[in-house]
Amino acid sequence: MKIVIDANIPLAKEFFSSLGEVTLIPPRELSAENIRDADVLIVRSVVKIGQALLENSHVKFVGSCTAGVDHLDTVYLDKKNIIWSGAPGCNANAVVEYVLSVFASLYQAQDQNFDWWNRSVGIIGCGNVGGRLHKKLTSLGVKTQCYDPLLASETCENLTTLERVLTCDIVCVHVPLTKSGPFPSHHLLGEKELKQLTPNAVLISAGRGAVIDNQALLSFLKRRSDITAVLDVWED
Numbered sequence: 001m002k003i004v005i006d007a008n009i010p011l012a013k014e015f016f017s018s019l020g021e022v023t024l025i026p027p028r029e030l031s032a033e034n035i036r037d038a039d040v041l042i043v044r045s046v047v048k049i050g051q052a053l054l055e056n057s058h059v060k061f062v063g064s065c066t067a068g069v070d071h072l073d074t075v076y077l078d079k080k081n082i083i084w085s086g087a088p089g090c091n092a093n094a095v096v097e098y099v100l101s102v103f104a105s106l107y108q109a110q111d112q113n114f115d116w117w118n119r120s121v122g123i124i125g126c127g128n129v130g131g132r133l134h135k136k137l138t139s140l141g142v143k144t145q146c147y148d149p150l151l152a153s154e155t156c157e158n159l160t161t162l163e164r165v166l167t168c169d170i171v172c173v174h175v176p177l178t179k180s181g182p183f184p185s186h187h188l189l190g191e192k193e194l195k196q197l198t199p200n201a202v203l204i205s206a207g208r209g210a211v212i213d214n215q216a217l218l219s220f221l222k223r224r225s226d227i228t229a230v231l232d233v234w235e236d
Contacts, residue, residue, distance in 0.1 A: 002058075004038040006030070009065055012042065032056060045071045054082065067091060067128065068208055070177040089128035095206050096133045099172055102204055102230050117142055122168030124148075124188070125175030125207060126156045133172060134158070148175075149183045162188075166196040170204065177208035187213040194220045202228045209234040 001020030005012040006027045013022050025034060027046040032053055035041055041059050043049060045066045050073030054062075062084040064072060069086040077084045103116040121137055123130045126148040134156065137144050146158050147165040165171060179186045190213040197203065205212055214235040221229055 001039045002037055003040040003042065004030070004035050005042040006044050006046070006065075008046075009042065009044065016042070035059065043071075047071065049073060049084075050076050054080070061085075065090065068176050070208060092128040092132050095129045095174070096136055098206060098232065099133055099204060100136070103170075106202065106228065106230075116170065119143075119169035120145065122147070122165035122171045124162070124165055124171065124173045125185075126151055126159075127174070127176075129207070130172070130174035131156065133174065162193070163196060166193060167198055168201075169198065170202045171197065173203070173205045173211055174207045175211055177210055185211050187211070187216075189213065189217075191216040191220065197224075197227060200226045200228075202230065204230045204232075206232040209236070 003016050003020045003022045005016065005022060005024055007024040008027060012024060016022050020039070027044065030043070030047050030053070032055070035053065036057050038057060038059055040061045040063070041049070042063045042065065044064065045068065047053070048071050049062055060082060062072065062077060062082060064084075064086045066086060067088050067090055069084070072084055072086075074084060103114070106114040107116060117140060120143045123134050123144060123146045126134055126146045130146070130148065134144055134146055144158050145160050145165050145168055146156055147160060147162045148156065151159060173189070175185045175188065177186060178184050185208070188211050194216060209231070217229065221227060
């Protein structure tokens, strides 16, 4: 079995060499030609996986070492009977720690005037990441409000509307990118929603870039210098 793996995935050979012949390729160099004979393809979110890459290949399984799978054309994969899988929640705790590190950095950058533990925190998306962040902040005594239309109130306390979450002092975005279904998240936060942020609010995006309309955000930030935006992700 031939296994092609994104060369930037740590310990790739150590984990997969017992299963077959492993070839490591830098993600920017992955092409239809150099995966043609592969049976298995293991990637991250850098590479778009779909017909253009796989049409004439032998690939029967695609695995992504990422929580989101919006870089996979799952419709095409299903049509071609190519099994695929992501890794939801794989870095959830690390993202929570990242958000707390942002709080600490802002505390230092603002001469210790950013007393985040006394601020209200709104969390958009209470799944693997947002749910953990909510529990962590609650245990620290921080006031939180959560928005996740896919959850029932009994599964997550402090559920409320998006409008109310946007009035919090700190707003954290942790949702997957979806363009279909009853609650698509693509451009969930646009000009209308950004205008609802309170003065001196902090907006942290650590899910998928296109959940926020980046052009609307850029325009908004040019007008509102009081808003602090911390982006771990962006569109495209």
